[in-house]
Amino acid sequence: MSTKNNAWEYADSIESASHINLRKQYGLYIDGKWVKPSSNKYFSSSNPHDEKHIADVSEANEDDVDRAVQAAAKAYKLWSKISAAERGKYIFRIARLMQEQARELAVIESLDSGKPIREARDIDIPLACNHFFYYAGWADKLEYAFPNQQKKPLGVAGQIIPWNFPLLMAAWKIAPALATGNTVVLKPAETTSLTALKLAEIIEASGIPSGVVNIVTGFGDTGAALVAHPKVSKIAFTGSTAVGKLIQKTIAGSNKKATLELGGKSANIIFDDAPIDQAVEGIINGIFFNQGHVCCAGSRLFVQENIAEKVIRKLKHRMQSLQVGNPLDKNTDIGAINSKEQLKIIQRYIDIGIKEGSEFFQTDCALPVQGYYCRPTLFVNVAQSSILAQEEIFGPVLTIQTFRTVDEVIQKANNSPYGLAAGVWTDKGSKIFNLTSKLKAGVVWANTYNKFDPSSPFGGYKESGFGREGGLHGLGAYLK
């Protein structure tokens, strides 16, 4: 009687992209208008899944950046003076418009960045909306946030964001800046400009005064021009530590304020008394969320040695059920690596790991023939002195180290130039409090990982940067 059904594969379940509305070519959004780049140069934004062209995006040069900053400086005179409730009204409006277009934004984000539609739909876009809602609420309550301090806005904020969470990072940057009365020039990453440009359309539709938000697209030199511009009062940057250092050099001696949110090599620590299956799930989400393109990814796993074998066995088994493939498939867990360059970097690290002789494991899932894909990868028995355990890979690669005692793991976790995030998994509350006070990391999660909320500040120690985004701290970074 037993009916054998031994192969049950999920059929394709592709999210439709027929409803999205993209222009063939995008200008720069400066002073409330769409303008041509003075360079007359455009570059292609392509889909990392099939390497196909999606739309042409303008390359802003120094003149364009100057136009944008001048527009923002002009708008600042108005925006910093209008009533706070009025500012809040526009930010609320942006949040609601984003919500209305959430599905379209999710599909475009997935197409342009390679992230799974499930994540864009369930995490990126709702969280981006929530940041606008959250900061809209603060706009007319700053006196309560900072009582008796008569805080004032800074002026023009130059904001440069990365390609891993394109719309979400735009929201993290723009929402608090507007709520506090600053005006903005934002530069998205060159591989993922499209949702920022859609956001520019939404901002245009919100009726916010011209020049309050300007969006200039381009490469590193566009960003450099923005950082160097004398009328920019504040730099907010999320990206690599190398670029963060360059920015600090550029603004040294100037009056510019900065918040830098840079790289990480975060420790995820599993004790033998942890809820083991949930910890394994937390490890998976910690490292494979967004293909590992997460600055706070739990990329260094520390497992207590007496449960290491079990945890690794469970991890490998769980990894086998991760679906790698077309980002628009609703069942995809791991999408495409954002760019060919990033895929090369990840592969170089994998080669280093194999050469170093750590035990190597990848799942045996089939990969799409085209596009930039990387299987979820483990390196077991890695030493602290391995390159793999020291440098940020920014891909779906997890290193596993074992430890024996609490002191040992605190020492090893802190023994890194980075200090962005950490995770602690144990059933014992006292152990959690002991570790959270000793780990040098901006965020420490207990029995969970990669949880974000607009009301919670986020930022790093050491080479992971300085300043906090989100929550009250995020407001403070845009006030003097």
Next chain:
Amino acid sequence: MTAKYRFNEVPPSPSIDKVGVEERVKRFQSRSIKTTAKMQGLKMVLSMIDLTTLEGKDTEGKVRQMCFKAAHLHNGHPGLPVVAAVCVYPSMVGLAKSIVGKYGIKVASVSTAFPSGQAPLDVKIADTKYAVEHGADEIDMVISRGKFLAGEHTFVFDEIAAIKEVCGSARLKVILETGELATLDNVRRASDIAIYAGADFIKTSTGKIQPAATLQVTYTMLQAIRDFYDETGKMVGMKPAGGISNAKLALHNLVMVKEVLGEEWLTNKWFRFGASSLANDVLMQILKTESGIYQSADYFTLD
């Protein structure tokens, strides 16, 4: 057959973080089962159903009709599987066997003073023997939840082992009644005890207590089965029962089985649904998937 393990060989159970379990379950629920996968899944669900009637008012007439339905799920649609088993009280086993036996459908009987389990062991043994002697292929026993909650885990273990012994070749499903165990930690511990005591299947609920087979509970039990398999190489079956009344929820159960245990478990030898009304919703979905149109509930028989 005697239990292969002693109570002191049951390994310590891992703690269960409810919040983490809820998150994991949401991921299973976000799996999108479409087209060919949906059709294959729906047919699999039908073949895994233990069509159940467990009422004080059960009569021969009721059982007879349900047994006929078990073999004829939808006359208008040839090629559908039959259900895996019918599940009845011991007094109805002989009758059920005489009707469904020829279709290859198993007869499962609840026993051990179902649903409360509040009877002495010799009564439970007699109850079980009666069902087995009348032709039950499977025994669905209940554990003593009172004893479990009072901390008498050895008692629970020994009782399961004793019932297993009188089952003979009948396969033993052990009902934990998770709605009374209250916490996922308890569900996990009871699962481990039942498995090591000799359960061929572990089963969530009697259907008499709410909540019954929630995805969180089923997931926790599947993990216990996974761990036992990793330790010993032996497969144990799973039967969520109670509260699974629609096709979508049933498919998400299959997603969990596939991802936690693997495709070897995706047969009615290792996975069952205890349900009385699930079959019709699945039939409705099958016909809708084929024709694109939903039919009224009046086109599906109620037995």
